Amino acid sequence: TQLLEQSPQFLSIQEGENLTVYCNSSSVFSSLQWYRQEPGEGPVLLVTVVTGGEVKKLKRLTFQFGDARKDSSLHITAAQPGDTGLYLCAGAEAGNNRKLIWGLGTSLAVNP
Amino acid sequence: ETGVTQSPTHLIKTRGQQVTLRCSSQSGHNTVSWYQQALGQGPQFIFQYYREEENGRGNFPPRFSGLQFPNYSSELNVNALELDDSALYLCASSLRQVYGYTFGSGTRLTVV
Numbered sequence: 001t002q003l004l005e006q007s008p009q010f011l012s013i014q015e016g017e018n019l020t021v022y023c024n025s026s027s028v029f030s031s032l033q034w035y036r037q038e039p040g041e042g043p044v045l046l047v048t049v050v051t052g053g054e055v056k057k058l059k060r061l062t063f064q065f066g067d068a069r070k071d072s073s074l075h076i077t078a079a080q081p082g083d084t085g086l087y088l089c090a091g092a093e094a095g096n097n098r099k100l101i102w103g104l105g106t107s108l109a110v111n112p
Numbered sequence: 113e114t115g116v117t118q119s120p121t122h123l124i125k126t127r128g129q130q131v132t133l134r135c136s137s138q139s140g141h142n143t144v145s146w147y148q149q150a151l152g153q154g155p156q157f158i159f160q161y162y163r164e165e166e167n168g169r170g171n172f173p174p175r176f177s178g179l180q181f182p183n184y185s186s187e188l189n190v191n192a193l194e195l196d197d198s199a200l201y202l203c204a205s206s207l208r209q210v211y212g213y214t215f216g217s218g219t220r221l222t223v224v
Binding site for chain 1: 145155160202
């Protein structure tokens with residue numbers, strides 16, 4: 001069974017700090033997606049990365065897909081209280097696009 | 113364009129009962145996936161439907177079943193409810209998995 005290990009599980013930082021969330025697996029994924037989920041809501045797609053080594057930026061968020069397509073990272077610059085939420089990574093199995101494998105999530109709290 | 117809508121938003125059932133959850137996919141999306149999310153966990157894949165056919169299933173027993181209709185809306189049925197079935201059930205639709213999924217807000221099921 002493919003697993004996606006996400007770290008850290010919990011993160012509490014002050015406004016203005018930088019942070020990085022990691023998503024790692026021993027398996028190759030055809031694509032990897034990052035979502036953000038707020039309490040009582042469904043996850044909202046932030047970005048999809050497809051190509052090994054790909055880097056995508058979304059304002060203060062930078063997403064990177066590992067060269068071997070086994071890992072990914074999310075870096076937030078100058079975090080703001082509005083960034084608070086659960087960040088989830090999900091990988092599409094290589095050769096089988098029928099389901100996403102999900103990490104357990106990183107719960108981020110940004111304190112003013 | 114409309115997003116994914118799920119009904120009901122909350123539901124309380126007794127152990128042993130049956131439940132049907134409903135999902136209207138985003139306009140133009142032909143793929144629907146269902147997920148179970150326990151408190152503090154990432155979503156667990158239940159199954160996926162593409163053009164009315166099940167084309168992927170996670171590690172859930174047969175008492176979890178589903179349907180997709182010609183208009184791409186979908187139902188999740190759970191028979192013989194157990195206490196551990198209490199969770200947030202999420203529906204997500206997609207046109208192509210690589211582009212990511214649009215999630216509904218979920219149905220919070222409580223089994224007592």
